[in-house]
Amino acid sequence: xxxxxxxxxxxxxxxxxxxxxxxxxxxxxxxxxxxxxxxxxxxxxxxxxxxxxxxxxxxxxxxxxxxxxxxxxxxxxxxxxxxxxxxxxxxxxxxxxxxxxxxxxxxxxxxxxxxxxxxxxxxxxxxxxxxxxxxxxxxxxxxxxxxxxxxxxxxxxxxxxxxxxxxxxxxxxxxxxxxxxxxxxxxxxxxxxxxxxxxxxxxxxxx
Ligand SMILES: Cc1cc2nc3c(=O)[nH]c(=O)nc-3n(C[C@H](O)[C@H](O)[C@H](O)COP(=O)(O)OP(=O)(O)OC[C@H]3O[C@@H](n4cnc5c(N)ncnc54)[C@H](O)[C@@H]3O)c2cc1C
Numbered sequence: 001x002x003x004x005x006x007x008x009x010x011x012x013x014x015x016x017x018x019x020x021x022x023x024x025x026x027x028x029x030x031x032x033x034x035x036x037x038x039x040x041x042x043x044x045x046x047x048x049x050x051x052x053x054x055x056x057x058x059x060x061x062x063x064x065x066x067x068x069x070x071x072x073x074x075x076x077x078x079x080x081x082x083x084x085x086x087x088x089x090x091x092x093x094x095x096x097x098x099x100x101x102x103x104x105x106x107x108x109x110x111x112x113x114x115x116x117x118x119x120x121x122x123x124x125x126x127x128x129x130x131x132x133x134x135x136x137x138x139x140x141x142x143x144x145x146x147x148x149x150x151x152x153x154x155x156x157x158x159x160x161x162x163x164x165x166x167x168x169x170x171x172x173x174x175x176x177x178x179x180x181x182x183x184x185x186x187x188x189x190x191x192x193x194x195x196x197x198x199x200x201x202x203x204x205x206x207x
Contacts, residue, residue: 004025004160005023005024005025006025006159006160006162006163007023008023008163009111012162012163013090013108017165017167018034018153021163021164023161023162023165025060028163028164029159031086031107031164032057032108032110033083035086035088035131035132036055037052037053037054037055037086038052038053038055038062038084039051039052039084039085039086040053041082041083041084042075042076042080042081043080044075046152049072049181054080054129056113056129056132058125060160060191061156061158061159062110062159063125063154063155063156064114064155064156065125065151065152066153067153068142068151068152068153070153071100073153074153076088076114076155077114077116077155079113081112082113082114084109084110084157084159085107086110087106088107089103089109089189090103090104090115090188090189090190091103091165091186091187091188092104092189093105093171093179094173095172095173095183096177096178096180096188097172097173097177097180098185099174099175100171100172100173100174101172102172103167103181104127104167104168104186105165106166107164107165108162108165109162110157110159110161110162112157112161113157114155114156115155115157116153116154116155117154117155117156122149122152123144123149125143126152126154127143141184160176169182169186170186171186192207
């Protein structure tokens with residue numbers, strides 16, 4: 001592993017379309033940084049699960065958080081091996097044959113075990129999560145109190161066994177299909193922020 005690139009491992013070596021793969025940390029980090037959620041796969045001893053949850057990156061770790069009561073967080077805190085995936089769907093690729101339809105995307109697969117984040121680092125991690133949602137947020141809101149902090153588990157996984165894969169560009173057609181009288185091309189897709197809707201006056205939770 002160098003500072004700018006991760007080493008492929010038996011789990012992360014891309015065999016199918018290896019030219020679409022990348023082990024560059026800058027590319028892996030960029031894909032993770034654009035994500036608000038990841039899917040965490042793990043095995044609880046009986047069966048496999050793949051659970052979506054919010055995530056954010058700080059340095060060379062990806063973070064998740066949740067209630068102490070979450071099975072996902074308890075299993076991961078206990079050291080269950082996991083695989084985390086993040087995907088951005090960038091476009092639907094329409095070819096002139098069903099076989100050659102495709103999707104444009106950027107995705108990451110990340111392997112390892114999570115570890116618990118405690119103490120001041122936990123508080124900092126939650127602030128980083130708020131900043132990930134919108135930069136100035138962490139300085140404006142009420143910080144978590146001791147009770148809220150104690151009820152929350154924060155976990156992190158090192159980004160050191162990971163791989164990115166992406167597809168971009170137009171469809172690839174079979175020779176001869178280009179004459180078929182049907183549209184082909186890419187319909188771009190994008191996750192965008194809509195117009196903010198202010199919250200109505202609310203009932204407050206009883207302490
Ligand atoms: C939006 C989207 C749509 C897709 N649609 C299809 C489809 O319809 N049919 C299809 O066959 N494939 C599709 N893919 C590609 C799919 O994710 C796999 O890359 C592909 O199926 C090959 O899987 P494999 O396990 O044989 O790959 P292998 O090359 O054997 O995988 C080896 C390792 O490479 C890594 N890897 C594989 N795929 C990815 C990935 N996408 N992102 C990050 N790391 C990866 C993992 O670490 C994996 O263990 C799609 C991907 C995306 C993101």
